[in-house]
Amino acid sequence: MLDVDANTLTGEGRVVRLEPKVVGVCTCLASRAGEVIRKEELIREVWPDTFVTDDVLTGAISDLRRTFGDDARHPTFIETIPKRGYRLIAPVARQPSGILHAETPLAGRAAEVIPTRAWRRRSWRIIAVAAVLAVTALGVAWRSRVATRSPALAADRPLTSVPAVTYGEGLHMLPVFSPDGTRLAYSLNTWDGAFLEVQMLGSENRLRLTKVRTISEIGSAWSPDGRQLVFARTKPPDDRGLFLVSSMGGPERKLRSLAPWPFPQRLVDWSPDGKWIVFADESPATSRGHAGKRGPNALFLLSVESLEARQLTTPEADEMGDAAPVFSPDGSSIAFVHTTAASFDEIRVMPAQGGAPSTVVSGRGWSNGLTWSADGRSLIFDRTDAKSPFRLWRVPSHGGFMAPVPIGSEAELMSPVAWRDRLAYEVRQFTLAVARVSLKSGGNAPPEAVVASTRSDHAAHYSPQGDRIAFLSSRTGSEELWVADASGKNSVQLTHLGLSPLDTAWAPDGQSVAITTSAGSVHIVSIETGRERTVPLDTAYLFSTAAFSRDGRSLYVASQPASRQALLKVPLDGGSTIKVLDGVVNKVAETPDGRTLLYSRQDPFGGKPPGIWKRAINETDETFVMPASANWDIASDGVYVLRDSGEATEPDPHNKGPAIERYSLRGRYLQTVARLGRYDANYPLSIAPDGRSALFSHIMTNSVEIDMVEGYK
Numbered sequence: 001m002l003d004v005d006a007n008t009l010t011g012e013g014r015v016v017r018l019e020p021k022v023v024g025v026c027t028c029l030a031s032r033a034g035e036v037i038r039k040e041e042l043i044r045e046v047w048p049d050t051f052v053t054d055d056v057l058t059g060a061i062s063d064l065r066r067t068f069g070d071d072a073r074h075p076t077f078i079e080t081i082p083k084r085g086y087r088l089i090a091p092v093a094r095q096p097s098g099i100l101h102a103e104t105p106l107a108g109r110a111a112e113v114i115p116t117r118a119w120r121r122r123s124w125r126i127i128a129v130a131a132v133l134a135v136t137a138l139g140v141a142w143r144s145r146v147a148t149r150s151p152a153l154a155a156d157r158p159l160t161s162v163p164a165v166t167y168g169e170g171l172h173m174l175p176v177f178s179p180d181g182t183r184l185a186y187s188l189n190t191w192d193g194a195f196l197e198v199q200m201l202g203s204e205n206r207l208r209l210t211k212v213r214t215i216s217e218i219g220s221a222w223s224p225d226g227r228q229l230v231f232a233r234t235k236p237p238d239d240r241g242l243f244l245v246s247s248m249g250g251p252e253r254k255l256r257s258l259a260p261w262p263f264p265q266r267l268v269d270w271s272p273d274g275k276w277i278v279f280a281d282e283s284p285a286t287s288r289g290h291a292g293k294r295g296p297n298a299l300f301l302l303s304v305e306s307l308e309a310r311q312l313t314t315p316e317a318d319e320m321g322d323a324a325p326v327f328s329p330d331g332s333s334i335a336f337v338h339t340t341a342a343s344f345d346e347i348r349v350m351p352a353q354g355g356a357p358s359t360v361v362s363g364r365g366w367s368n369g370l371t372w373s374a375d376g377r378s379l380i381f382d383r384t385d386a387k388s389p390f391r392l393w394r395v396p397s398h399g400g401f402m403a404p405v406p407i408g409s410e411a412e413l414m415s416p417v418a419w420r421d422r423l424a425y426e427v428r429q430f431t432l433a434v435a436r437v438s439l440k441s442g443g444n445a446p447p448e449a450v451v452a453s454t455r456s457d458h459a460a461h462y463s464p465q466g467d468r469i470a471f472l473s474s475r476t477g478s479e480e481l482w483v484a485d486a487s488g489k490n491s492v493q494l495t496h497l498g499l500s501p502l503d504t505a506w507a508p509d510g511q512s513v514a515i516t517t518s519a520g521s522v523h524i525v526s527i528e529t530g531r532e533r534t535v536p537l538d539t540a541y542l543f544s545t546a547a548f549s550r551d552g553r554s555l556y557v558a559s560q561p562a563s564r565q566a567l568l569k570v571p572l573d574g575g576s577t578i579k580v581l582d583g584v585v586n587k588v589a590e591t592p593d594g595r596t597l598l599y600s601r602q603d604p605f606g607g608k609p610p611g612i613w614k615r616a617i618n619e620t621d622e623t624f625v626m627p628a629s630a631n632w633d634i635a636s637d638g639v640y641v642l643r644d645s646g647e648a649t650e651p652d653p654h655n656k657g658p659a660i661e662r663y664s665l666r667g668r669y670l671q672t673v674a675r676l677g678r679y680d681a682n683y684p685l686s687i688a689p690d691g692r693s694a695l696f697s698h699i700m701t702n703s704v705e706i707d708m709v710e711g712y713k
Contacts, residue, residue: 018067021046025060029078029088034385036498038085061086081498158406164424165706167204173426174219174266174369175706177419178247179226184424185209185247186706187218191678194218196231198247201708209245210252214238219266222247224274232268232279234261242268242279242302255307258282261297265324265337266369266415271352272331277302278352280323280336283315296321299336301353312354316341324369327352328397329376335360335397337367337381343565347381349397360399369415371423372397373713380405380423382414390414392425407709424708434460434471434488435681435698439660439673439691447679449698450488458697459503459684462486463510466689468527470504470513481515481525494530497523503545503684508552516546522557524572535570537577545587545630550594558585567599581615581622587630587684590617591665598639598665600630612639612667626667631696633687638670639663642685642696660685660694 018026024046029037043057061078064070070077077090165172170190177184178198185198193213199206209229210218216238220231229247234240242255259282261267268279283298296319299312312334315321320339327334331352338346338357345367350357360379361367368390370381379397384390390412395402405423407413412428434451451457453475460471466486473482473491478498484491495501500518507513507524514524514535522535535555545558555570567585569578580597588599600612611627631642643659658676663669674694682697 019060019063022060022063025057026064029086033088033090036081036085036087042085083496084498158408159709159712161407161409161427161707161709163705164201164708165199167199167206171702171704172706173217173264173704174415175424175426176220176222176266176417177422177424178222179224181419181422183226183247184706185220185222185229187220189217189704196220196229196245198229207249209247209249212239212252216240217264219264219268221266221268221270221277223270224272230255230268230270230277232258232266234258234267236260242277255302256309259294261323263323264368267323267325269326269334271327272329275304276352277304278312278325278327278334280321280325283311283313283321296339297323299325299334310354312350313338313357322348324367326371328372329374333376333397335370335372335379337370347379347395349379358399360397361393361395361402369417371416371418373418374420380416380418382416382425384412390428392416392423405712418712421712422708422710423712424706426704427707428704430456430702431700432456432458432682433698433700434458434469434695435679436488436693436695437660437674437676438693439687440693445674447674447676447681447696447698449700450695451484451491452700457482458682459501460695460697461504461506461684461686462688462695463506464508464689465510468510469695470506472501472504472515481513483513483527494525494527495523495532497532499523505546505548505555507548508550514546514548514555516557522546522555522570524555535572536574537568537570545585547588547590550590550592556580556588556597558588581620587632589634591634592636596665598625598634600628600632612641614665624667625665626663631681631683631685633685633694635687635689635691637662637691639665639667640673640685640687640694642681642694644681 025042028042028045039057064078065072068077072080075089077088079087079089081087165175165184165186170188173187173189175184175186183198183200185196188195188197194215194217195208196210196218197206197208214233216233216235218231218233220229222229227247228244230242230244232242240260241257244253244255261280268277270277278299278301280297281300283295295317296315298315299322300309301312302309313322315338318341320343322336322338325334325336333349334352335347335349338348340346344364346359347361347367347370348357348359361381365383365385367381367383370379372379377397378394380392380394382390383393392405392407392413393402394405409427414426414428416423416425431454433449434457435447436450437447438445451460451469451471453473455474457471457473457475460469462469469484469486469488471482471484472479476493479501480493480497481495481501481504482491482493495515497517499521501515502518503516505514511528512524512526514522516522522537523532524535525532537557537559547556548554549556553572555572557568557570559566559568565584566582567580567588569580571577583601585599585601588597590597595617596614597617598612598614601610612625612632613622614625615622628641629644633640639662641661641663643661658679658681659672660674660676661669661672680699680702682699684697686695688694
């Protein structure tokens, strides 16, 4: 427990007295946990009326580290960002004000938690840190309510993982244990489509249950007797719905249709008593009155006997809704992932037969899947805050502080599933490179990697003059902005922000580059000096895209200022921000003459069909141009679109596979300028100013296997 008034820290019978300014530094860091706070900001906040040097602040940081047993070389609480400042990286819970004893449990409370790297310290230090980081919403008093670590969450010993499903070519996703724990069902995604398979553990014997080639990842659940699986397909152009299939193979039986769902989540589960199937589908109750608008996902309960379904949850119309439901071991509760209007994911729990859900985990993070522990006392789930990869976490099922599952891995860990003391999960590893393909060779020249390293290099764009390439790279440890010449050689690092950049955009004069970040900020960086300035934005979170106007005076930003997505136009001279339109926009560009704005929508819940749209600058009437993803670029001779492997090249429907096609500004197909075969091409597409070549991100290595640990209680 931290008593700010007394400047004392109490835990496990120990009382540590801290200097008042040390407490001030700690509370200032806690108020913006996860963010980099510059040294001058900390000094200004903690010593507002006193001139102090950096050495004084460094001493306060050292005192905090000594108190918490932290190591500056391998930090678990306070991270030093060279030449910038400090960042609090420990888990954070914001609770109402009031001093409570450390032994008071956090039962029934939802805690906002920001996931960070693994921490393994003595329990009194963990209790102390949790107390320090509990902050009041108004900032009037910095007092905390702290949860002692449950014995169920105290598994600090490292766990040894072993491969469970690695056989064959393809990506192994969405594992689920059979009721007796001897088999794993999973979705195998290959170039030929996605299929549901079952493999015996400890053996290479596997059985393919579905025969139809599909686009969808196949999330499944076993019947309690192990004789059947129910699974969901949700991506167009598949036959979307819930299906039954024997675990020994045989024909599929369709139970009901489902609305489209674009995300790879397990959307269905079977109750332990075998009477009910819970699944996620579009909520008709919240979509009524919104013509043409897809409603959010809700949870439904399906009777196995009658096949009658009733709705369990009713998310708000502007939310993405509920997914990844899973019954508790006793069948009394359902845990699920709820995506808010702000596009962040919460972990919720509700009674299985209906009732008000309680929020177990919230905050600015994203989760894909979750599972119950065997005793039903806790939930295990994946989580990322975009500043770190997906990791597995554990939290009491009634709410509280979450703890990392101690699996040492640099890969992303996702979609956990538990059976007794076994835990299986996806292990995802990939590296990106920047590839280039000729557009003047009849479409047959193979692409070549022009910017590559042992880490990821991506988000490459040609400069307006075509003499340079700006790209993002993690080759020095963190994602930063780099610039190379047009051949991809002589790369130079321009930034040291440590802010997880997402995309790049050149200014029309070629003298600077804008980068968007996952922290919800946009920075403009000088190519010659490396100096950066932050674009003032009133926004909570930014999507990846940004683009300069052709006159260089404004910046378009796909943003989320409150609970609604919007495309903003931000004057760079300090004028007022203009909202151009509402909705999710994931690519934007002005035409070369600066008269028309092109943008693509990919919102599966919006009232507009996905594809490229256009409108005259400063006007509101818009026109649909063509169906396309966000992977396109505009040049003087038209719009270039990168079609993926699931789309047919126009006008020849038999020529399938990744290809770059050129269209007029009216959306009329002109020609296919490059065919990529099985070359894995990804966002973003950048066309050289002379139209002779294109850049795109290429997945050099990509693997998703299923690993498992045993002995996890």
